[in-house]
Amino acid sequence: QVQPVESGGGLVQPGGSLRLSCVASGIIFSSNAMGWYRQAPGKQRELVASIDSGGRTNYADSVKGRFTISRDNVKNTLYLQMNSLKPDDTAVYYCNAGGTTYNGAYYPRVNSWGQGTQVTVSS
Numbered sequence: 001q002v003q004p005v006e007s008g009g010g011l012v013q014p015g016g017s018l019r020l021s022c023v024a025s026g027i028i029f030s031s032n033a034m035g036w037y038r039q040a041p042g043k044q045r046e047l048v049a050s051i052d053s054g055g056r057t058n059y060a061d062s063v064k065g066r067f068t069i070s071r072d073n074v075k076n077t078l079y080l081q082m083n084s085l086k087p088d089d090t091a092v093y094y095c096n097a098g099g100t101t102y103n104g105a106y107y108p109r110v111n112s113w114g115q116g117t118q119v120t121v122s123s
Contacts, residue, residue, distance in 0.1 A: 002026045002112040004078075004095040009117030016085050020117060022078040022095030027112075030073035032098040035106045036080045038091035038119075045094065049080060050106030058104050062088070085121045092116040 008020040020036070035050040049059045049069035057069050068081040078095055094116045098109040 002097050004097045004114035006095050006114040006117040009119045011120045012085055013123050014121055017083045020080040020093055024097040027098050029076040033101045034078045035096045035099055037094045040091040052101045087121045090121050092118050
């Protein structure tokens with residue numbers, strides 16, 4: 001069973017930065033695509049960024065130029081560097097491991113979600 005574990009969330013002021021991490025077990029990490037999602041209160045879960053096994057990345061328009069997704073295949077760890085954070089970025093952030101990519105889009109793997117990490121951007 002795939003078991004992602006997220007960490008790195010917290011409270012940050014607008015304009016600040018955070019780096020999220022996701023360690024994924026139960027999967028051949030280097031061979032799989034990965035994605036970061038977020039869910040704000042009262043809203044649907046949305047894809048923030050994805051990275052395929054070759055390192056190709058895609059981002060939601062709302063985070064382009066501010067967020068960077070990366071992976072360390074030795075440590076089986078996925079990262080999301082978040083800069084210039086805004087109050088609208090406040091959400092629970094989730095990692096999905098082992099999804100499918102097609103034409104640049106990421107399709108999440110069922111039952112491959114972490115518990116999430118809370119990111120709050122507020123002054």
